[in-house]
Amino acid sequence: MKIVFAGCSFTAGGELENPEEERFSRLVCNRLNVEEYNVSRNGYSNDLLFHKFLKFSTTCGKPDIAVIQWTNVIRWQIWDDTLNDWESIAIKMVARYKNNEIKPMPRTTRQWSAFRYYRHVYSDQHGIENYWKNVYLAEQYCKDNNIKLIMMEMKSKELTVDYVSPYQSLCESKIPSIKRGIIPVPKHKTPEWYEYYMEMMHPSPKGHQLIADYVEEQIQLLSGGNS
Secondary structure (H helix, E strand, O other), X not given: OXXXXXXXXXXXXXXXXXXXXXXXXXXXXXXXXXXXXXOOOOOOOHHHHHHHHHHHHHHOOOOOEEEEEEOOOOOEEEEEOOXXXXXXXXXXXXXXXXXOEEEOOOOOHHHHHHHHHHHHOOOHHHHHHHHHHHHHHHHHHHHHOOOEEEEEEOOOOOOOOOOOXXXXXXXXXXXXXXXXXXXXXXXXXXXXXXXXEOOOOOEOHHHHHHHHXXXXXXXXXXXXXXX
């Protein structure tokens, strides 16, 4: 059985002391006694994490199972000529406004790209539309290639717009939220909260165990009870 995991820092193991051993993808693969393939990285946008999954699938052999963890819709990607590859940008990179002045000033080409994009182009409607396009593409690609698909979403930013993408009606999957479904959300920064989350709100080792439990359960369901 070949399983590929794609996502952002939630799947890469952000903030964990030993991410390659403690993240849920490794836990799942250890339980099933299969090799771990994790193409995730901190800060990946939905476009970029799906791009990395497709690149792996088309160059390293199609997996039997794809586990895709979608991230914040506000993240985007730009082409970096220096790296000769795609790079993510996020709204947190954008300089803030105060009295019509930019503080702090963007310093790098990447920061300026983010600043211009979020000032002149991005809207939450844009982010929602793109999210469902990616979900639809993932469903169709996996269906066409006989790949079993498990999806989750990070669910970090509450959007303020009431917009329903027409792409959503084409999607078949119900996508559970990690933060508001798979892992409990106790009162912020309480002792119980720290059982499940790290300081910067990534899943703790216990949180990753709960995600691993969910993924393993879904694999068993997709495999007809046999994993």
